[in-house]
Amino acid sequence: MRTGETFWTEKLVLVTGGASFIGSHVVDQLLARGAKVRVVDDMTSGRLDNLRPHLGSAKLDLLETDLREPGVTRAAMHGVDTVFHLAADHGGRGYVELHQAGPASNFFLDGLVFAEALKAKVKKVVFASSGCVYPNFMQADTSQVLYLTEDLTNGPNDADNTYGWAKLMAEFTLKAYVKEHGLGAASCRYFTVYGPRGVENHAVIAMIARAFLKQDPFEVWGDGTQIRNWTYIDDIVSGTILAGEKISDGTAVNLGTMERIQVLDAVKMVFDFTGHKAKIKLRPDMPTGPLNRVAENSLAKKLLGWEPKVPFREGLQRTIDWYYKTKDREEVQRIFARMLTSR
Numbered sequence: 001m002r003t004g005e006t007f008w009t010e011k012l013v014l015v016t017g018g019a020s021f022i023g024s025h026v027v028d029q030l031l032a033r034g035a036k037v038r039v040v041d042d043m044t045s046g047r048l049d050n051l052r053p054h055l056g057s058a059k060l061d062l063l064e065t066d067l068r069e070p071g072v073t074r075a076a077m078h079g080v081d082t083v084f085h086l087a088a089d090h091g092g093r094g095y096v097e098l099h100q101a102g103p104a105s106n107f108f109l110d111g112l113v114f115a116e117a118l119k120a121k122v123k124k125v126v127f128a129s130s131g132c133v134y135p136n137f138m139q140a141d142t143s144q145v146l147y148l149t150e151d152l153t154n155g156p157n158d159a160d161n162t163y164g165w166a167k168l169m170a171e172f173t174l175k176a177y178v179k180e181h182g183l184g185a186a187s188c189r190y191f192t193v194y195g196p197r198g199v200e201n202h203a204v205i206a207m208i209a210r211a212f213l214k215q216d217p218f219e220v221w222g223d224g225t226q227i228r229n230w231t232y233i234d235d236i237v238s239g240t241i242l243a244g245e246k247i248s249d250g251t252a253v254n255l256g257t258m259e260r261i262q263v264l265d266a267v268k269m270v271f272d273f274t275g276h277k278a279k280i281k282l283r284p285d286m287p288t289g290p291l292n293r294v295a296e297n298s299l300a301k302k303l304l305g306w307e308p309k310v311p312f313r314e315g316l317q318r319t320i321d322w323y324y325k326t327k328d329r330e331e332v333q334r335i336f337a338r339m340l341t342s343r
């Protein structure tokens, strides 16, 4: 089996949602590894700008359309070796908690993509799953040093809103297709991803945006004691591509750091790095999500040889540098309030 340097050379790979934050970084890395990449993205939250360096390249085939339109997904599968399925109706905490109908469309979207992949005899589907598959009832106590292991979705289940249930059902579907139809598949459970090209509906970028806008008082949703393991984009992408090389039996792996960081500590780091000083205003009325969500990542180490390389402090600094270099204050001001709860 080819792995590493030459694994992707000249392979045709479909990246659904390839104009998104994470999707576009997956595209960058697949192209850098010599693959030919087809992207299907309806641009509902994806951005053409994320693919700007590759536009016009013969190695990138970009289809700006909805995968659910008749015939689109079937045509997109033609000649494809591996599918990275990242297209989803998805947003940050404010979106996932306040919207159930939108993410419910993922049940159909995921089912369609998997069924067409099977019909087209693609070798493998790599699915962008989420830490939202884990039972919320287990993640309520911040005094507990909890690391979520993959087997915690064996039941009883209590996924995180419709969004989380759709991710979990998609994983189950892929496992069934592996077992009953011989499809190759892997699911990667991403934990709160951040980095360049991230958007303001996710906590880290929202914090940076508040500092960028010099918000005072500086709003923090919940009581600020929520624990997360924010994971840097480059680590997520390397793990996803390794899953495409090394997992075929439908196994789901956590891709997340094991750092336990409280929201208020992250805010302090944002203040340190940006020089912004402000009074903190807690907003217990706003969505907080589970209070204690951190991955256990030894399965990814074992199956993929993967370990996160970027500690939060370093990734945060890089993300702040990117944000301050590329953003326009008036534009951020214009979109910020809406973005917190939308996609």
Ligand SMILES: NC(=O)c1ccc[n+]([C@@H]2O[C@H](COP(=O)([O-])OP(=O)(O)OC[C@H]3O[C@@H](n4cnc5c(N)ncnc54)[C@H](O)[C@@H]3O)[C@@H](O)[C@H]2O)c1
Binding pocket: 016, 017, 018, 019, 020, 021, 022, 023, 040, 041, 042, 043, 044, 045, 046, 047, 065, 066, 067, 068, 085, 086, 087, 088, 089, 090, 091, 109, 128, 129, 130, 131, 189, 190, 191, 192, 193, 194, 202
């Ligand atoms: N950002 C995170 O922290 C995180 C965590 C866990 C999982 N994920 C998953 O990773 C994937 C990428 O997320 P992201 O944060 O980069 O941003 P995102 O939500 O913007 O990505 C979704 C992409 O899919 C496209 N899309 C949506 N519906 C489509 C359709 N019907 N047809 C074609 N394209 C469609 C959007 O335009 C967008 O480019 C998603 O599946 C998301 O659920 C993200």
